[in-house]
Amino acid sequence: MKRKTILLVVVLSLLMVVGIWEYFKDLNQEKSTPYGALEVATSKGQGTVSSNDVYVLSKIITGEARGESYLGQVAVGAVIVNRARNANFPNSVYGVVFEPGAFDAISDGQYYSAPTAASVRAARSAINGWDPTGGALYYWNPVTATSRWIWSRPIISRIGRHVFAR
């Protein structure tokens, strides 16, 4: 009896060590997604773009407005486009999106996965001038936002889980 329990304990602890090792290995791989790994993502459709802006915008929309309606996605895109056209922010979609600390999806790496087909359409609409927010420059989720300063901005609209402000 004792021999069997000891054997069981040995096997279990071996499995545990191997399991921990595998887990950490996977964790490493997930964080460093090289560009080539894009082929691994499921892609039922293909998007054709005529400029980098739509691509960058669609990725940030996918990362920031996950689970939002199409309207909410266009709204997020419109805020970024409004910023690019505003003198107080960087002058391009690239510049706005990669401003350090500006978007959670960049900081936590969600940006680096493939965009959804809906977000590509939303990005195109936003760049072409559709703006459900009426000129907003900021948005945040009132439930999860931690910055106190952002609440000083005048709120002009609320779509889905985000409020939009000037």
Place this chain on the structure above:
Amino acid sequence: MKLRKKWLYLLVPVILLGGIIGTAVWGYQEMGTRQKLQNRAESQYQKAFYELTAHLDNITGQLAQILVTSSREQATLTLATIWRQVFAAQANIGSLPLALVPLAQTEKFLDNTNVLSSFLLSQTAQGEGGLSENNIKTLENLYQRSQDITNNLNKLGAKILNNELSWTQVETAAYASDRDLEDNTIIDGFKLVEKKMEGYPELNLGDDFAPVEQQTKKITGEEEISTQDAGGKVLRWWFKDPDKHRAVLNHEGGGDIPTYGFEIAPLEKETGPVYIDISKLDGTIIWAMKARPVDVSELELVEGEKKAQAFLENHDYLDFVAVKSHQEDNMGVYTFVPRQGEVLLYPDQVKLEVALDNGEIIGFEATPYYMFHRAREIPVAEISAENLNSFISQRLKVEVVRPALIVNTWGKEALTWEVRGSFDEEKFAIFYNAETGIEESIVRITPTPEFTFKVEG
């Protein structure tokens, strides 16, 4: 028998110990990698900050130079340098983790300098000599502000060096609550810069710069229609069978135009929800979107344009001319403008998205038309179409010439001759001022190259 048991009792803790040591080694390696990445981020921030300080220092010096120079060549070169340095300084600010620090006035100063220097540059290039009294005054004001910012940034730079402050700490603080942000020396340094800028009076760049807001219709007033009326209007405007659909109030817009935003769910055989925004003031539909995928193209771009034109006519947008049409994926995007007489009114745009699988309208955007359209007093063109030829470059192969009202680089409306032409593979639309013949604007309309990328489901 007993020996074997002892050996087994040793095995388990040895394996577990091995696991712990393995984890510790891995953790140490990870820490090393993380430290390297943090160092790299830190050095990029440091570089951006020092470049910012250097650029502002240069701008201050150049502004002083332009106030004392009497040579036109020197003035032109100095203005060009200021313009370039301001652009670089703006980029530097965009690379620092200052997203949550309000820097509106500082950015406004940079923007004012940018606008004024490029305007003066274009004037100098056109041969209009000398700076006016007003310009000199404005440049002096800008010089004072620039000096102030440079001084403060230099002080902050000294503090950063003396106390070995870290930018990555600023970044981490920015992700946490901003209680930490308030105690951060670097953030305080920038807040001081901003505070000093707020202390200066608002700068008026002069009459040459008319902000476009001054020319919009007043979008204020008593709210006139109720939610119910709005819902009914929206349904009747979009659907052939309005009674079968239901409009649900989704959001209220308090931006440029006060609006009700409705969402209409699709019926059984229909696609995607339709979102429509309607003005609270007079019940005009501002924009509409239908959310549905478009997987194939059956129609040509021009056929889509016809559908778009038909839609406009059915909704009382009569006598509109298509000025831009391009295809994106399987969607045709068209920009239409109205006419006053023969003159195309570019500021009063309406845009449409047409699904090229069945010609259905899936997007309508009329915010600029709603905000800017009005009966205007358009002067008679001083330069006739025939005389225009002397202003056009020989290298341009002209295709179309027509009168157009546009908003110029400085935000002012101007009557122009629109000349569409090509040079080699490049297509252009050039707008010549109808009074002076000066090129107000060149727009390159060559279709941009496409690349495909993978998309998730």
